[in-house]
Each structure stands twice: as C-alpha cells, then as structure tokens.
Amino acid sequence: MLELKKIELSDKQWIDPLLKLSDFRGCEYNFTNNFVWSGVYNITVGRFQDFYVSKHGNCFVFPAGKGDTDALLSELKNYCDSTGIPFEFCSMDIKDKQMLEQRYPGMFTFDTSEDLYDYVYQSQSLATLGGKKLHSKRNYINRFKQLNWSFEDITPDNIDECKQMSLEWCIRNDCDKSEDKSEEMCAVGIGLEHFFDLGLVGGILRVDGRIQAFSYGEQQCSDTFVTHVEKAFTDYDGAYPMINYMMANRFCKGLEYINREEDMGEENLRKAKKSYHPCFMVEKFSAVYNAGKGQSE
Template sequence: MVMAEAVFQVPQKIKFPEFNPFVLKDQELIQIYIDTFKPFSCEYNFSNLYAWQDAYKLSWTLYQERLLVYDEISQCAFMPLGKDFCPEELVILSLNMKNAGLTPEFSLVASGYLKKFSEIENYFIIKEEPDYAEYIYDVDKLCELTGKKLHKKRNLISQFKRTYPDFKVHPLKGEARHKALGLAQSLMFRGKRRSHTLDQEFGAMEISFDSFDQLGLEGLAITVGNKVVAFSVFSQLNHSTYDIQFEKSDMDFKGSAQVINHETAKFLKNKCQYLNREQDLGIKGLRQAKMSYDPEKLITMYRLIFAPPN
C-alpha cells in the first residue's frame, strides 16, 4: 500500500523522547497517519491538535513508526496512532515515558482495542471517561428531522424562518468570518461569570480562523440583514465523517441554533454519512443539547493507567 509505506518515510530528527509543537508544516506528515489509520476520535484531527495545543499543552513525536501525542494538562498520551501495540509493547512505551519524566497513561483508547487485547488488564487499570464520549449523528436524519424527538427542532426552524424571512446562508469567508469571530467573542461576556472553558475555546477559534484555509477548514454563517447570528466550522475527519469543531448562535434570534445545525447538515449531506459533534465535557446544558438531537451513537473513550504487576 503506497500510503502506508509513506508513513515511515519521516525525518530522522522526529523521534521519541523529543516532542514537538504542532506547526503548519507538520500537517502533511500527520495527515498521512490520519488517512492511513483512520481514527474515529475528533482529537486526532490536525486542525484540532493545532488549535488547542496551547490550551492543553499538546506536543507530538514518533515512536516506533507510530504518532504519539502528549497532553501535558491531562497528564497522558493519546493512544499511539499506527499499527496496534500489543499490551506488552504498551508496557515498554509506558516505562520509556516514565523514564522521560512523563505520566505513563493513555487516553482515547477505543473499546475495540480493549476487546482485541483483553490481557491489557494485567498491566493497566481501565477507566471509562464518559465526559469525553463523542456524539455521532446520521447526517440524513439531521437533514430530515423526522420523528417526535426532533419535532421541537422543526418548529424552532419554522419559527425562525417566519420571523426572519430575509435570512441568508453564506460560506464562512471574508467579512462573514470576521463577524462570526465577533459574535463568538460577544457570547463570552453574556454570562454572569466568565467561563475558563469558553475562554480556551475562543483562543482555539482565533488560532483556527488565522489559518482557516491552510487547515482545510470550511464553514457556514447565517445572517439577518448585515448581522451574523450563527455560524459553524467543520472539516473532514475520515472518509465517512465530518467533525463539527465550532458552532455558535445568538440566542436573541430564537431558532438560530437549530437553523445553523440544520443548514450545516444539508451542506454536508453529499460529503459524508456522519457528523461528529465532539464531547460534552460533563457540562450539563451541553449534554442535554447534544442528546436532544438523538445521536446515532456515542463513542465512549477509555483511559489506561499503568499498573504493572508486582
């Protein structure tokens, strides 16, 4: 396989235990790993890695021809991206990480890996991380909005269209992109207290917007008159799925949240089968909002905590 062979033609200087920040020139190499091994988690999306690296102190290296990402804030490495390591090989990596002064734990571990290697329990404690489960939706269902569960969404969209018949849908470019960032910034100050999570998200959004085209991002904006009232930012995660990385709406325009969700699904209908709307991070309101759209499934992630036998 040509692409798989290309993975291993990498500069010799990129090697564990030296970790590197994510820069735009790394995208081609890292994208080869993503295209070859097709991770389901949005965390491996290069544009996410690039945009959120400051917030989570993310860095990367190569270890035995696998892509290894380390999250300094969460004190763990992402499960290595490449051919599966057997548990004994993960033990060796854990020991090497420990010797390098890193916490020898792994996040973003899929249930399929745990089933494939049941003996992993001999070396690691398995911890489910429900707050980091990723919400997966069928794009056709989000377009059609049929059924009782989505009845309220249809009504809100209809109400918005009746109230604002002059609304328009635009590509997120030029002035619309600038106004979208302004909307996101204004939303940060509407709550009673500033949210650290929203501050971090806005920082990641600024980084994304600064390198929007280079990162392969796409987006839509909903306008009423000259005002952007909602927008979304997305990119391809794998052959069947797009990742919705940012989505904001002005609650003063009732139904705008449902309209941007619906218009994004319609725009992506012929490009993918699923939408990954990322995690709820344990935020109650966000969890309710994501569940209200009747997800096709939740991809539950696990963490491996190194606990070798005595």
C-alpha cells in the same frame, strides 16, 4: 528515545496521513483539535514508525497509524520511565482498549467517563429532522425561515465577521468570568485565524444581513464529518437549530455520520446534544500501566 515537540501548523502535512491510517471517529484524532487546543492541554507530538504520537499533558492519546505495537509500547514506557511520568493512555478508542486487554492481559487498568464520549448522529437525520422525536426542531426551523435570513459559506471575504462575532459572543456570555469559556474561545480564535490552512469549512447565518451564527468543521474520517464550533446569538429563537440544519445540508452530503464532539459534563450542553438523539456515542477509555503485573514486555 522518542522525541516530542510542540505541535505546529506545518506538522499537518505528516500527521494527517497517519491519522488516516486508523480512520478514527473520536475528535482527539484530529489535527485541528490538537493544534487549536495545544496551549490549553500542553499537547506535544512525535512520530514512531508510522504511528502518530500525541501527549496531552502527561497522558498519551493511544497512537493512530500502524507499525509494531510491541515496539511502540516499549518506546512509550521507556519515555515515561526516563521522564518520570506515569505510563498511561487517555481518550482511547474501544478497539484499542480491547486489543490491549487481549494482547497484554493484566498489564493495564482501564477506566472511562461519559463526559468525554463524542455524540454521533446520522447525517440524514440532522439534514432532514424527520420523525416525531425531532418535531420540535422542525418547528424552530420553520419559524426561523419566516425571518429575512440567509446562509453562506465562510470565505476570505467574510471570515473577519466571524472573528468579530466570536468576540461579541464572548462579551455577552461573560467569558472573562469562566476559565472554560475563555479557553474555548481562544481555541475558536486560533481555528478562525488558520481556517483555510487547516482545511476547514463552515457557514454563516444572517438575519437582515447581520451575522447571527457561525459554525465550522471538517471531514473527520472516511464516513464522518466533525463539527468543531457552533456559536449563535440568542436574539432570534432557532438560530442554533438553523445553523446546525444548514451545516448538515451544506457540508455533510455523502458522509454517513456527524460527530458533534463531547459535552465535558456540562449539563446544558449535554441536554442540547441529547435532544438531537445521537445514533451512538464514541466511547473513550483511559489505561494506566500496572508495574510488575500482566504479560511481560
């Protein structure tokens, strides 16, 4: 039977090549995200043929990789039957949803929530902020450039400043009063602690030599960069637009898209992400097995 275990940093060596086989843009198909959020979402992982299998709580993310899909579904269903959990998928890419509908008609019931859709932007759009729609963002950038500012890569010499800023940001934003914020900052901290082993890249924004923002991410797939984290103080107007702008120019050249992940239904975050006018959203679906219905296995 399929064996699952808690994800470890050393698993990156075998997981990344399987993720690469599918080349998904969705942020769930990313080792860093699975690793840093594993404690919050109880993520366990395993391998079946050349499929990467990850289970978030009691729900499988539809496996990335390649192999016999019939055998894969049979293995996952047997696992669910033997462990007494429902057979269901979460955060499924639309192509896999369509595949299940075509190959196994009536076998699954599908649902979706826009709260989980990833926001994807043209890299050039975020790097240039051209056009009337982004005029206000350019104004923020131009005003910020009048300050005594600087931008630099995150390196072993300055990463401790990011850790300190993360703690201060948490204090300023009352993370102790919000479970969601506390969990997020725990994930941010794990990312910073293992930053270089995870292959992350990022930048620091300073004003008068003091850190005011940091951000980090990595290449998600063949044409997309994913921004995992973006944190800024609000001491100076435009810190968030400026770190976003600098990251796009520093790390996203040669990649067509930037995935800035989901808004989780948080209204202020949704407003901020929409204000940059995404070129499309990565739609995600859930699928629940209908026992005794549809095509037989």
